[in-house]
Amino acid sequence: MGYPHPIDPRETPVLSTYFGDAEARTYAGWVKRGGYEALKKVIAMAPDDIIAEVKASGLRGRGGAGFPTGLKWSFMPKEDGKPHYLCCNADESEPGTFKDREIMRWTPHALIEGCAIAQLAIRAETCYLYIRGEFTEPFHIMTRAVEEAYANGVLGANALGSGRRVDIVIHRGAGAYICGEETALMNSIEGRRGNPRIKPPFPAVAGLFGKPTTINNVETLAAVPAIINRGAAWYASLTLSSPKSTGTKLISVCGHVQRPGVYEITLGFPMKELIYDLCGGMRPGRTLKAVIPGGSSVPIMTPEEVEGCATDYEGIVAKGSMLGSGGMIVMDDSTDLVYQIMRLARFYAHESCSQCTNCREGTAWTTRILERLLAGEGKASDLDLLLDLSENMTGKTICVLSDSCAAPVVSGIQKFRADFEAWLPAARPAMPVGA
Amino acid sequence: MADELVSVTIDGIGVQVPKGTMIIEAAKQAGVLVPHYCYHPSLPSPAVCRMCLVEVEKAPKLMPACVTSVVDGQVVHVHSPQALKGREGVLEFLLINHPLDCPICDQAGECELQDFQFQEGRRGSRHDDYPKRYAPVEDFGPDVLYVPNRCILCTRCVRFMDSVAEDAVLEVYQRGDRAYIGIDPSERLDHPWSGNVVDLCPVGSLISKDFLHKARAWDLDKTASVCPGCTQGCNMTIDTRDSTVVRLRPRPNHDVNRHFMCDAGRADYRWMNRGDRVEAPLRRDGERWQACDWSVAVSEVARLVADADGSVVLLAGGRTSCESLGWMLQLIGDRRLAAAMRVPLGSESPIGAIPNLALRAERAANLEGARLLGASSEWAAARTALAGARLAIVLDVELGDDDATALAGAGHVIHATTVADPRLGAADLVLPITTMAEEQGVFVNRDRRAQRFLPARSAPGMARPGWWLASQAWAAGGAGRRAPGTAAEAFAMLPIFAGLTYRELGLTGRVMDGVLQGAGS
Numbered sequence: 042m043g044y045p046h047p048i049d050p051r052e053t054p055v056l057s058t059y060f061g062d063a064e065a066r067t068y069a070g071w072v073k074r075g076g077y078e079a080l081k082k083v084i085a086m087a088p089d090d091i092i093a094e095v096k097a098s099g100l101r102g103r104g105g106a107g108f109p110t111g112l113k114w115s116f117m118p119k120e121d122g123k124p125h126y127l128c129c130n131a132d133e134s135e136p137g138t139f140k141d142r143e144i145m146r147w148t149p150h151a152l153i154e155g156c157a158i159a160q161l162a163i164r165a166e167t168c169y170l171y172i173r174g175e176f177t178e179p180f181h182i183m184t185r186a187v188e189e190a191y192a193n194g195v196l197g198a199n200a201l202g203s204g205r206r207v208d209i210v211i212h213r214g215a216g217a218y219i220c221g222e223e224t225a226l227m228n229s230i231e232g233r234r235g236n237p238r239i240k241p242p243f244p245a246v247a248g249l250f251g252k253p254t255t256i257n258n259v260e261t262l263a264a265v266p267a268i269i270n271r272g273a274a275w276y277a278s279l280t281l282s283s284p285k286s287t288g289t290k291l292i293s294v295c296g297h298v299q300r301p302g303v304y305e306i307t308l309g310f311p312m313k314e315l316i317y318d319l320c321g322g323m324r325p326g327r328t329l330k331a332v333i334p335g336g337s338s339v340p341i342m343t344p345e346e347v348e349g350c351a352t353d354y355e356g357i358v359a360k361g362s363m364l365g366s367g368g369m370i371v372m373d374d375s376t377d378l379v380y381q382i383m384r385l386a387r388f389y390a391h392e393s394c395s396q397c398t399n400c401r402e403g404t405a406w407t408t409r410i411l412e413r414l415l416a417g418e419g420k421a422s423d424l425d426l427l428l429d430l431s432e433n434m435t436g437k438t439i440c441v442l443s444d445s446c447a448a449p450v451v452s453g454i455q456k457f458r459a460d461f462e463a464w465l466p467a468a469r470p471a472m473p474v475g476a
Numbered sequence: 477m478a479d480e481l482v483s484v485t486i487d488g489i490g491v492q493v494p495k496g497t498m499i500i501e502a503a504k505q506a507g508v509l510v511p512h513y514c515y516h517p518s519l520p521s522p523a524v525c526r527m528c529l530v531e532v533e534k535a536p537k538l539m540p541a542c543v544t545s546v547v548d549g550q551v552v553h554v555h556s557p558q559a560l561k562g563r564e565g566v567l568e569f570l571l572i573n574h575p576l577d578c579p580i581c582d583q584a585g586e587c588e589l590q591d592f593q594f595q596e597g598r599r600g601s602r603h604d605d606y607p608k609r610y611a612p613v614e615d616f617g618p619d620v621l622y623v624p625n626r627c628i629l630c631t632r633c634v635r636f637m638d639s640v641a642e643d644a645v646l647e648v649y650q651r652g653d654r655a656y657i658g659i660d661p662s663e664r665l666d667h668p669w670s671g672n673v674v675d676l677c678p679v680g681s682l683i684s685k686d687f688l689h690k691a692r693a694w695d696l697d698k699t700a701s702v703c704p705g706c707t708q709g710c711n712m713t714i715d716t717r718d719s720t721v722v723r724l725r726p727r728p729n730h731d732v733n734r735h736f737m738c739d740a741g742r743a744d745y746r747w748m749n750r751g752d753r754v755e756a757p758l759r760r761d762g763e764r765w766q767a768c769d770w771s772v773a774v775s776e777v778a779r780l781v782a783d784a785d786g787s788v789v790l791l792a793g794g795r796t797s798c799e800s801l802g803w804m805l806q807l808i809g810d811r812r813l814a815a816a817m818r819v820p821l822g823s824e825s826p827i828g829a830i831p832n833l834a835l836r837a838e839r840a841a842n843l844e845g846a847r848l849l850g851a852s853s854e855w856a857a858a859r860t861a862l863a864g865a866r867l868a869i870v871l872d873v874e875l876g877d878d879d880a881t882a883l884a885g886a887g888h889v890i891h892a893t894t895v896a897d898p899r900l901g902a903a904d905l906v907l908p909i910t911t912m913a914e915e916q917g918v919f920v921n922r923d924r925r926a927q928r929f930l931p932a933r934s935a936p937g938m939a940r941p942g943w944w945l946a947s948q949a950w951a952a953g954g955a956g957r958r959a960p961g962t963a964a965e966a967f968a969m970l971p972i973f974a975g976l977t978y979r980e981l982g983l984t985g986r987v988m989d990g991v992l993q994g995a996g997s
Contacts, residue, residue, distance in 0.1 A: 217651070234648060239523050239543050395629060395648060395655035396524040402569035405653035409606055426602055433565030436537040437526055 044147065046302050049319050053279065055267050055289045056260065057305040060147045066182060068189040071150035077195060079269035083158050084203040091162035095265065097273035099280075099287035103140075104130055104221075104258030105336060105366045107354045110265075116245035117163040117253050125165035126249040128230070128256040129156055131172040131179070132214050132221035135336035136388060138368025140291035141259035143303045145172070145179035148263065149186035155262035157200060157207045158269060163255050166206045171226050174214040184211055218392035222440045223256040224248075225394065236394045237440035260291055260367075282309025286353030290364070294320050296371035297327065308353040315352060316371055327373040331457065335365020337385050338445030340452035341378070361452070378460045382453045383411035389446035400443035403434040407450060414464045424454050424461055482548040487555055499541035499552055500528055508554050511563060511592040513570075513678045514630040515542035518734045520639055525630050527570075527592065529562040530554045538562045560596060567597040573609040573653060574679075575625045583680030585693030589628065611656055616646075617665030619685050619739065620674060624656045627681040633657060633673040640736070642828030643667045657681075668825035668835060671739040675725055684723075686743065691717045699932035700727060700983050702919050704795040704912050705741040706822075706836040707843050709921030711984065712737055714745070714913060714932035721748045721913060721933060729984045732925065736827060738835040747911070748933070754896050754908040755937025765906065770938065770945070776905055777949040780888050781807055784867035789858055789886065790815035792851065793873030794840025797917025798926070799963060800909075800942030801842070802849050802970040804871055807950040813865055816858035817846040818873050836922065841912075845920035848972050848988070862886045871942055872909055875899070892942055908939040915941040916963035918981065920988060927985030928978055941966075 044061030048054050059065035065074055083091050096111025117125060129152070133141040144152055156168045170187075172180050187209050190196045200207035212230050214220050220229045224238035227249045248254025268276045268288075277287045286308040292315065295301045299321030306315060312334070316322065323329055329344045334352070339362045342350070346360040357364045372381065390404035407430055410423050431447035438444070454461055462468060479494035486499070489506040500510045501517070513525035521542045529538035533551040538559060541552075553559055570589065578584040611624040631648060634657060638644040645665060649658035659665060665673070674684045696715045703710040703724070710733035715723040724745050726737035757773035758765040781788065788811045792801055796817065805815060819840040826834035840846075843853060852858070859882045862868055868886035872893060875883070880899035883889055889903040894911055914935040920926045943966045944959075951959035960966040964978045973988075980986065 219651075239540075390652050393652040395651050395653070396522070398524070398526050398566050398569045398628070401629065401653050401655065402572045406569070406572055406603060430565075433562070433569070437529060437562060437565070439523060 044143065044303075046300055049304070051310075051314070051319060052305050053289045053307045054305050055279075056144060056148070056151065056263055056291060057303065060143055060303070062147065065148055066146075066150075066186065068150060068186070068193050068195075071148070075270070076150050076266075077154055077201070079266035080154050080157050080195065080201060082269055083161055084201060084205075086161075088162050088164055091158065091269075094273045095162070095268060098268045098276035099273075099285070100261065100264055100268060100276065101286070101354065102258055103260035103264070103290065103367065105135070105338070105363075107364065110257065110261055113245070113257070114159065114163050114255060116243070117165075117255055118245070119164075121253065123252050124167070124250075125163055126252055126254040127156060127160050127163060127165040127168040128223070128226060128249060128254060129168055129170045129259060129262055130221060130223065130226060130256055131170055131176070131183075131259045132226060133173055133176070133259070133366075134218040134221045135338065135366045135368050136385065137293065137295055137333065137370040138336045138366040139293045139295070140303050140367055142176060142179055143291070143293075144259050144263050145176070145183050149183050150190065151263045151266060152183070152259055153186055153190050153195065153209060155265040156209055157196065158265050159255065159257060159262055160207050161203075161205065163253075165255070166208055168207075168209045169230050169249065170209055170211045171220070171230060172211060172213055173221075174216040180211070180213060187211060217394075218388075219394045219440070219442060222442070225440070226256065227254065234394075236396050237442075239439055264288060279307050280309050280353070281307050282351040282353050283355045285355060290352070290367050292352065292367045292369055294369045294371060296369075297323060297373035297376070298371050299324060306352060309351045309356065310353075312347050312350040312352045312357075315369075316347065320371070323373045327375060329371070330374045330376050331372045331378060333362075333370040333372075333449065335363045336368040337370070337388070338441070338448060339363040339365045340448050341456060343456050378453055378457045379411065379464055380415060382449050383408065383415060385449050386411055386446055389442060393442060397438035397443065399434050399437045400446070403430055403443060404446045406430060407434075407446060411450075414461065417464065417466050419465050421465060424458070428454055482546055482550075484546045484548075484550045484552060486552045493546055495546075495548075497546050499530060499532070499539070499544050499546055499550075502546050503530075503541065503552070503554060510541045510554050511588075511596060512542060513588060513628060514632060516632055516635075516676060516735070518640065518736070519632060519635045519676075522631060522635065525570075525628065526566050527563060529559060529566070531556045531559040563592075563596050564598050567593050568602070570628050571597075571601075572603050572606075573625070574628070575608060577626070580689075581626065581680040582683050582687060582689065583626075583677075583693070587680060588678040609653060614659070616659050616682070617670055619671055619743070620665050621683050621685055621688070622657060622659075623681050623683065626679050627657055628679055629655055629657070630678060631657075632676040632678070633682055636673055636676055637665075637667070637670070640827060640829050641667045641669050641672075643670075646673075668740065669736060669738050669827045671742050672726070672736045675735070687723050691715075691722045696722065697932070699930050701913070701929040701932060702841065702921075702927045703737060703741040704841040704919070705738075705744055705839060707838045707840060707922040708733065708834060708836050709841060709919055709925065709927055709985075710737045710741060711927065712741070714748075716932050719933040721745045727983075731984070732921065732923075732927075733833055734830060736830070736833070738825060738827070740822075740825075740835055745913075748913040750895060752896075753894055753936045753939065754906055755939065756908060757938065758896075758906040760902075760904050770940065770948075773905060773907055774945060774948045775952055777807075777890060777907075777945065778952040780867050780890060780904065781811065781949065782953055784811050784865075784888075786811050787813045787864060787866045787887075789813050789861050789865040789868045790851070790871065791855075791858060791868065791873055791875075791879070792817045792846065792871040794819055794842060795912050796842055796846070796872050796942065797912065797915070797929075798842060798845040798849060798920060798970065798973075799917050799966040800871065800946065801846055801851060802972070803943040803946035803950065803960075803966060804869060805849055805851065807946045807953070808869070811867075814854075814858040814861040815851040816855045817843060817851055817853055818855050819843055819853045832923070838922075841921070842919040844922055844924055845918070845926075848920060848924070849970075870900070870903075872911075892945065894939070907945055908937060909942045909945070910935040910939045914939070916978075917941070917943075918967055918978075921985075924988040925985045926973070926976070926981055926988050928981050928983065
């Protein structure tokens with residue numbers, strides 16, 4: 042299958058095998074496709090063995106940070122007598138990222154199975170699935186799937202006859218980007234204002250409701266059943282580059298490519314091949330100008346940097362950006378980067394939780410300077426001002442929203458300075474910017 | 477302290493602090509002030525203002541000093557170029573939307589935004605041509621206005637109402653630079669301790685209606701004092717302008733009131749400024765009052781007491797200092813029939829999350845002092861005793877009508893007071909005494925903590941402290957008696973304090989239990 046495009050032979054479908062296959066959404070359809078076998082398998086396993094298996098697979102967090110999943114699970118205390126929680130972060134709000142949405146739309150039971158396995162591994166009876174408020178269709182599909190899972194005894198007081206309670210509670214967000222930050226997500230579930238918390242304490246020590254908590258991305262958890270079914274060694278062998286980047290990754294490609302969509306690649310896949318072959322390259326007559334490879338929060342890459350870049354955690358860092366969430370925004374030479382960066386900055390200014398001074402004021406100020414530039418009223422000193430503001434916004438705040446706003450600005454000015462200078466009043470007449 | 481100590485170096489100064497201390501507090505020990513807005517020692521730390529960023533050696537980035545605990549051997553630079561650059565950036569951000577209306581702002585002169593901007597801020601502006609965020613002033617409660625334009629969103633007020641007063645009516649509303657402090661639309665900021673948000677606000681965003689445009693901070697004189705409102709004995713500062721009391725604010729004392737003070741105590745200062753004071757000793761001369769010298773008044777008091785022969789009743793007010801009460805009792809000696817302090821009762825208003833801190837039901841600051849000195853709170857019994865008394869001494873107390881009626885039954889009446897009471901027209905002497913705002917003295921609070929208060933304004937006319945006239949009359953009553961020359965001496969000579977001095981009490985007081993056992997009383 043594949044959605045919205047047929048699976049390309051160069052893809053490695055693990056998570057996306059049944060994208061587009063409506064029958065896979067149902068419990069019966071999922072079981073027919075080998076679903077819930079992994080869960081049956083782990084019921085017989087000791088929690089530490091599950092964690093060891095995931096550790097051995099080399100699976101790393103797919104939400105953006107790339108933290109080793111097995112290691113994260115192993116931070117959960119043992120025999121502490123407290124309730125533990127799993128939070129599944131389905132608040133996919135990063136501009137340009139739409140991979141978790143497809144998992145929830147097409148294979149909700151893969152996610153439920155992954156959550157249940159993680160819950161058994163970290164000894165958490167309850168999983169909160171925090172789903173983005175705007176995800177109406179995925180919300181209804183997930184709700185239906187969870188109901189089915191309860192009805193068929195996969196979830197509940199005696200999950201699959203294991204004698205252990207496995208509950209999944211779906212919590213719908215109210216439309217705040219910042220609630221995808223793990224500690225803000227916990228505050229939001231608790232009914233508080235979705236402000237990120239200071240770490241330490243880390244969630245594994247005091248997370249949701251002050252109890253030990255693990256938070257994983259949808260894609261991370263959905264990958265777990267395949268690891269259990271086919272073995273850690275198999276998953277660890279899936280790499281085209283670094284042994285530190287294993288498995289497959291969903292890349293949601295959008296922007297100026299002929300076939301945007303969600304592509305599942307083995308980590309290390311050449312970025313150029315992804316853009317030009319799998320996605321069909323630029324529109325006729327157009328050339329590549331810039332790529333934001335991992336959601337809007339990472340530095341912008343130039344065509345030269347895309348050249349020879351391996352799409353994995355280390356490969357993109359070597360080229361000056363980050364794999365991030367895998368939300369790839371491709372821009373061709375028709376793009377005005379200043380306008381695009383202003384749109385990103387405006388997004389961050391809108392979504393800043395307002396806690397930290399640098400972020401609250403810095404994102405808004407950055408936006409205003411960029412808007413002024415686009416109105417033809419910029420000053421030559423504005424570019425240095427933007428760089429200095431960005432420095433004051435980087436590494437100074439509780440969470441990284443502020444850094445995320447600064448990253449495209451800094452990389453944009455450094456790598457595409459001519460685009461900025463072209464907007465200075467001396468260079469061209471003014472263009473009004475719609476609000 | 478059994479706490480394990482760790483050594484840290486802050487701006488080159490080595491200090492030892494208990495393990496787990498935050499850098500910002502360790503820096504205080506080293507004498508280094510880390511600029512901050514959201515941090516407050518009596519509130520949970522959210523680390524949101526980012527003003528306390530400091531450089532910690534071996535840390536990859538600047539660390540917020542308010543939530544970073546010290547590690548043994550740590551080297552911290554509060555004023556390194558990197559830390560200064562970080563804080564300069566924060567100050568610049570804070571000023572983007574700040575109206576800079578300092579000339580009409582009550583906080584000017586005691587504003588931390590001004591202070592730190594002058595210390596560490598950037599000279600000159602880089603955000604010259606943008607309109608600033610605007611929102612109109614909001615009325616939050618009986619004494620609190622919110623000026624959103626000045627707000628730096630440190631959230632001290634939100635945290636105070638949430639985790640200290642435990643009446644979470646305030647919250648941050650909206651996001652990004654549109655954020656402001658909002659109040660639950662169905663609520664008012666009328667908790668009995670809510671006035672503290674005005675003190676907590678580091679800028680002029682939350683302001684007191686009572687103090688609004690009353691005085692500039694730089695014109696104020698500040699005097700350490702103790703709230704005379706109830707037996708809690710909250711430490712306070714009396715702010716005066718040209719000898720007029722314009723504001724009372726809490727003074728930190730971790731063991732009594734932390735950093736707080738209730739609204740009732742805060743608002744109760746107008747009596748200190750009364751203009752209708754008795755200004756000279758008055759002696760009854762037939763149907764008229766006749767002003768006289770203190771020497772005449774003192775010998776008259778000595779004579780009346782000497783003649784009273786075992787039947788003197790002392791009626792004292794709750795704001796009477798240990799010195800005045802102690803020396804009055806010394807003057808009466810064994811002629812005492814009864815001695816009582818009047819204790820008005822009100823309802824108790826606890827602050828919420830801080831144990832042993834409340835506006836107490838007993839609205840008499842020195843009740844415990846009176847008990848220690850041997851006076852009682854049996855007011856009704858003392859009033860009954862007036863009927864057989866040869867002499868009644870009324871010392872700085874507001875009387876009820878029935879008290880005034882009962883006083884008619886006493887043989888003679890000495891009225892030592894700040895304001896004349898027309899119902900006591902038959903008194904033999906009316907003696908002008910100072911209020912607690914005009915004298916030095918000691919109150920003992922309900923936990924037997926003896927606490928000093930200092931004179932904040934000059935006394936009108938010939939008014940003298942109660943202890944002075946009592947001790948002078950006592951000295952006049954017998955050969956070889958020496959009256960104390962100062963309040964310090966008056967205190968040190970009181971036997972129940974066993975030689976304790978003002979200096980030893982300091983400005984945060986001392987609990988009396990050990991001393992009392994030592995005194996064997």
